[in-house]
Amino acid sequence: MPIKILMPALSPTMETGNLTKWNVKVGDAVKSGMVLAEIETDKATMEVEAVDEGTVAKLVVAEGAADVPVNAVIAILAEEGEDVEAAAAAAEGAAPAEAKAEAPKAEEKAKSEEPKAEAAKQEVPKQDAPKAEGAKAEGERIFASPLARRIAKEKGLDLKSIKGSGPKGRIILRDVEAAEVAPKPAPSAQPAPAAAPAGKPAGAGDETTLKLFDPDSYELIPHDGMRKTIARRLTESKQTVPHFYVTVDVEIDALLALRKEINDAAPTADGKPAYKVSVNDMVIKAYALALKAVPDAHVSWTDGGMLKHKHADVGVAVSIPGGLITPIVRKADEKSLSTISNEVKDLAKRAKDRKLKPDEYQGGTTSVSNLGMFGVKDFAAVINPPHATILAVGAGEQRAVVKDGQLAVATVMSVTLSTDHRAVDGALGAELLKAFKGFVEKPMSMLV
Template sequence: MARLLHMPEVAANAVEAVLQGWSIAENVPFSADEVIATVETEKAVVDVPAEADGVILKTLVPEGAEVEVGAPIALIGEPGEKVADLDALLAQLGMAAPGRVTTPGRRDVTEPPATERTAGGAPAANGSAGRVFSSPLARRLAGEAGIRYEDIAGTGPNGRIIRRDVEAAIASRAASARASTATAEAGPPAAPASVPASVPADVRAGVRAGVPAAAPAGVPAAGTVTTSTAFTDVPHSRIRKAVASRLTASKQTTPHFYLRGTARVGRLMKLRRKLNDGAPVKISVNDMVVKAAARAHQLVPAMNVIWTPEAIRSFSSVDMAVAIATERGLVTPVLRSVERMTISTVASTVRDFAERAKAGRLRQEELEGGSFSVTNLGMYGTEEFAAIINPPHAAILAVGAARQEPIAENGKLKAGTVMRVTLSVDHRPVDGAVAAEWMRTFLSLLENPVRILA
């Protein structure tokens, strides 16, 4: 018997998610555990498997739609099942009226019941008067930039809109905005009485090259980039909003305390050069820091914990998150059982995480778990900084740059390479003495790096 497929809660406490794509077309049979759809959360992409054999009789939301958790997204039938009147069946299931979904970067829209949806019935920029084909990544980038993807000319197969098309539209809009600003500074002619002169000339002229249509005076369209001669407003990405919410809650509810330490890392840098000599996988300083932190967790197991409302939870394996910056915001994928990884495995895993994070292809389970985070700004020349704990972790290590400085040894000054680190700790599960013992152990490992590889 036919039933409704609902948007799953793919991440804890998630209230909505984006339906990135359908893996199975309508009326095509699928098997149990086969992926039928892909859903995007604030930070990850999640495959939705089928619970049993069946067929998609009708999709209820389009690709790229933002849907509330629990809302119907498709009508699923038994294998071989056919329904003569889908609208009548949907009415029986309480779906008589089309649902409201949101495409990122656009206002709420009411989806028509037709399987092939059009962009307002008008020919799209890619020459198609019917469905506008585009990649999920292209739609997301367009939404985050406040551009209607239907207005972008596609250069992919069969006119499909792909990433480079969106990037070209964004660049074109930026160039147009700069030209408008220059014209305004030169003294543009007065605008018609119905449009304020403060509105840029390209907006008054209408949408072209992917520029959103003008909103009423003083009210920018939802999701658009608002530009004036003094400032530019770029709408928050889903990742940035999620990070802002989590870190605000962390700073408000987690009692932070901080420990700072300095390590002489000359031996560490020499060991890294030897390991990278002819190696297929290049090892970064951060990879060695992660491995040293995992070893310190083994030697000071009281740090390998998190706080829960009922108890302090202690872990037998060391799972650590690594902060990775992307254009859309910060993500923290978790390395599992780092104590059992070789240093080259750590390096290759972190590199894989970084590549997939930038493409928006991390899986939700890769962003969950762990008790500790490492964040490194040393590659930017930052000497020292403090980080906010990533809930529910008990601590985060902020790593600065390795720098040549004068150091004292046996009463004499000489040049040496040092690195400063700051440990932010949750005082609920970890006492100051435990954190201090961990820091002493960690710094000793950096200064005697052969022990990291043991």
């Protein structure tokens, strides 16, 4: 009996995925655990492993296909001893025996409806009657396999425009696939303006906006899945989460000195240090400890109650081509600075290669976004629900400060805490920043 390989749901929110690469071809033997394909979601590229054993009978979805629905059939395996072609035909629902059995039924139905057909002929001039395609029988009935009908419906394809290549002109899956990838007429250079939906401003892709610019003055770049997801989530955040902002300046001279000592003392292997702690690594640790010290601020809002988190799972914003992702350092409050440093480097590298697993970027209890390396002095970050806080970190720079009534120079870093005011109000946010400032300005306290 044929075995269907389905598009997996790689995350709880995944609805579609892009099949970027097949690692097998028709006729290949498949063993459990073998990597069959690579699937790209809006955040990462994942490998699909075989659960069953058999022989590849058909690759239903072509390599490079986009927006393949979760649970759609992407491939068919033949069981051990099963004929590959028969397995493919059986799974397609277009076996010759089935087609032969269906044809007489169609003829009988056509005969029973002859009076109706005759009446229709008298009403409609013969020359105006539409020509039947190869897949259509008399009375405009369309013969197609159940799978072909379902996929055509999902893709918005009209079966009347598809010519069947199966038995008796029956439309099968390969005909639907061919119709889907067939070149479509290029859109008119000056399409008719489309009115923006009521209550919604025209977006960058709307004709209302495009008309403001000379067609030769811009290039329209379609949004990819990641950019659409970022836009949707951040729009939801600003519309549903009441943001409140608290900013504090932190002196980091002591932190910089301790960082140098830690890195100078790092053991080496093959001439390379075992770790190299960054300022951001120390910020993550200090923030995690501050959340532990102020547990009332380490929460998430739900309508049913407040979630008070037991561990600081800190998401670290990483810029990647096409968008932003926040891989998570789990239990950062319990990890050493060297462990955090190596973990962040590994997560950031795999994030840019789109090799993160869903559990490495989903969830978390808070986030850190650092733009200091770009020379940004301060900024306010947008909360990533269901988090109730996010810490925005600016650049450390030398500034004039007053110490004991005297002017002095210190390296100062501005940080801004964005809070969900439903869960963390202003006073509680200020208490959290005070704790963070204490760990940063007395960094040895992070090591004990």
